[in-house]
Amino acid sequence: MGGAPLLRLARVTKAYGDVVAVRDLSLDIPANEFFALLGPSGCGKTTLMRLIAGFETPDDGRIYLDGQDITDLPPHLRSINMMFQSYALFPHMSVAQNIAFGLKQEGRPRQEIASRVEDMLRLVQMVGLGERRPDQLSGGQRQRVALARALIKRPKLLLLDEPLAALDRKLRHDTQFELMQAQRETGTSFVVVTHDQDEAMVMAHRMAVMRAGAIDQIGAPREVYEEPATRHVAGFVGETNFFEGRVIQYMPGGVAIETSKGLKLEAFCQQHPAIGAKVTISIRPENLRLSAPGVFSSNGSAGEILDQVFREGLSSFRVKLDTGDLVHVRKSVSEGGAQHARGERVFVSFAPEHARALLT
Amino acid sequence: MSARAPLSALRRFVLGAPALWLLLFFLAPFALVMKIALSKPAIAQPPYEPTFSLADGWHGFLDKLGALSFDTFDLVISDDLYLSAYLSSLRLAAIATLLTLLIAFPLSLAMARAPKHWRTALVMLAIAPFWTSFLIRIYAWIMLLKEEGLINKLLLSLGLISTPLSIFATEGAVLIGIVYSYLPFMILPLYNALERQDPALLEAASDLGATPFTSFWTITVPLARSGIFAGVLLVFIPAVGEFVIPDLLGGSDTLMIGRTLWNEFFDNRDWPTASAVAIFLLVLLIAPLMLYERQQMREPAR
Structure with a gap:
């Protein structure tokens, strides 16, 4: 392997009118990494994630996945999946139908879909709950369904938008470790967007601290904590x-x-x-x-x-x-x-x- | 206790008011129509018999009760005229409802996806036609559709046609009239259902590999189901019994049950048969309402 990183952002810029959300930003993320994008609200981390997912197109710069230029590829053609902050579960479908949705779009045979849905239910500890509807689930269960749905296509990269924001404190703590375990078991690179430095410190292998559309510092959590590059980083992390x-x-x-x-x-x-x-x-x-x-x-x-x-x-x-x-x-x-x-x-x-x- | 007493009286009133309303303005008139349907036509004032009166006494009342019969219902069932009028009404209403849905859905979708500060204005525009009387708007369509009307004049002067189109006094004109008149009743429930949809759902579908086409049919449409049902009922039910539009825009061959009813009532002065026709129509339209009720029960609680 070696060589090209899994995801490469090369001098990406995105503006909304006069507001520059992401400014000339470059970033490499290797395979099998748990990466956190950390920053206060309005720092551009959400825009960056939406650029990677394909919901936004950069004004300038290129985005590469596995060496392939995906800048102009629509979201449904990228082998990147996303877990939404609101989870965005389809309310008219059962848990199993929600999880199966991605595979159905690939036109996989029924047998395979059923067994892979079962695997996913096991991964997120929801076996036996496949027939429930989203409105019959607790917040933590919905979060796990969203994770299973986003992982079933075995994406190379999984984006997680504030994955713990909707959970209460105790649940958040446990879920952090579940996410870390899911990342290890699937080998997918996780990119978590969060404003909570604790989350990033606990879960991430590496993290990027963002401010005003740019990255102040990238490094392992401990490195960022001990050797902050800027006053903003020192104040934001810890x-x-x-x-x-x-x-x-x-x-x-x-x-x-x-x-x-x-x-x-x-x-x-x-x-x-x-x-x-x-x-x-x-x-x-x-x-x-x-x-x-x-x-x-x-x-x-x-x-x-x-x-x-x-x-x-x-x-x-x-x-x-x-x-x-x-x-x-x-x-x-x-x-x-x-x-x-x-x-x-x-x-x-x-x-x-x-x-x-x-x-x- | 004493503090709660007036409250519970109020509650009883609030709960009782709709029942009272239904009794006064639905059940009582329905009983009157039913009674007329069971009577016989007569050259009299009112034009049917028997007519009950307090002076009859108990025996007179029973005699007159015995004179009531289901003859008119037999007539309505056995005479092909009524059957074909019902069928024709159902067919025209179904086509008109489908057309209304096909036009209203993209309009509602565009409204629901428009920038937030525009939406209220767009809803106002959708219901703006209601500020002009319904009858006047239908008359305006006569001016547009007839052979020397505006549409034909325009097409002729553009050289697109050489002889005027005869739209006026056809089923086509009736369909145009119904679709035009009932469009807002379809748009409002559809808009309401579509506007509530979380845009993240479509992003999630797209993220999972669904094309925009697939997303539309697997997410947008199923989630708008309650709006579609409501809109279809709001258009279909009144369209079946529509009288003014076929009378003004339709030709002599446009057969609709509303017109048949009018003819029985005013031209033939056969009130009992007209009443029987009305009761059959009511029974016919309860069916889609019950379907709607069942779909509402299936809708997951929000």
Whole structure:
């Protein structure tokens, strides 16, 4: 195999009137990958998905599937299937008829359709429910029928539009793992469109973070979390603290900045900003240290504990720094970092290699 | 308890009002028509006998009751004239309904798929003809269709025909009249059914490999079924009994039951036979209504 990726978007642009939804975007997705398109609403991720499915045609650029140019192919001729956010189950057909729909269009023999529908019902754990109508199903069951219907043609690529948005919290958690399992078992590449960074972090092998019609960063979830390329990515994926300032000095592997409030901070930096350039330092809550005043004195600020929340084995503190900045600090309870009373004076600091100075 | 009493009285009224309405304006008139159908024609005022009166007393009432008979029903069944009038009405109404459906479906589909801010205006346009009297619009069709009418003049002056078409006073003219008059009754339920359809369903069908043609027949049409049924009934039932359109636009050979009824009633002054014809028509039209009822029951709950 090797060589060409399963899906290639080459400099794709799509505008609606004056609004550019997708701008000069290129993206490769290999076979057998669970890929997530992540971004806030209006970032162009839905348009991108509809371009891949064929419901929209790009104004510029080409789309290739398995090396074949499919840019001008209508949806019914693409071996890509989609699971709709509303599921779009056919209300006048039974579960089995819904699932069989795609194969019927291929004109497969009845026997084959019946056995493959049965296989799909097994895959989504809906055996015995084939005769039900969509309005007799729960939300979770409808989601699974939609998945089965989209997978029965064994597409090379499956698009999933906000697949968990209509489910409640508990169900969402379980369904994430079911989707991951379905992806492994079918070997189909899944492209999930979501605005929920948790979903992308849990499910995806790789993810693209989008903003304003373009991709800010592509990478494995952990990589994106630990090495955000832009301030937008750092803020969108996971929780973080920002310090804005101007570069005052180069350090080994990084820069020192001074904030408008006179705080001097050092951070790792992969770019090369000029002295005086505006940068933002991003530091994750779990990478901030809380210490008694006097233990550390650099790369941080003294402050006062505002409040503390305990959740899922973690203590989250809000600390008001003497500069007026508010920061979030997270400590694992088992590490013994949870003993700070409200109003207690602390020194908040961080190791420069744990923080990232970002230009944009 | 005391607080609920007036409420339940109101409820009883709300539930009872339709029943009362049906009793006063449907069942009572129906009983009168039935009674006339069982009477005999007479040269009198009213033109049938017997006529009941309070002065008859109990025995007089029973005598007159005995005089009622089903003779008129026998006549309507045995005389080929009525049978062929019924059949001809059903045939014309069926053809007209089919034509109306064929014209209304694409129109309704276009309306339902039009940009949202246009739809209300399009619905208003569809029902705009109702702002002019029905009778005047049918008269206008005479002006259009007759031999020296506008349509013939136009076609002649364009050189498309050399002799005027004789549309007026034919079955064709009756069909045109019915289709034109009842089109809004077909469009509204169809539009309503089509407008509710989730556009994502068609995208899903297309995504699964269905051509636009297949999507139309497997998704759009089946999901519009209730609208199609409602529209067909709204056109077919009144079209069967239609009198004004065949009378004004049809020729002497256009046989429809509405006209036959009129003739019996006004020209022959045979009220009992006219009543029997009307009752048969009613029975005939209950059948499609019952079909509709059954289809409504089968429709999945939304």
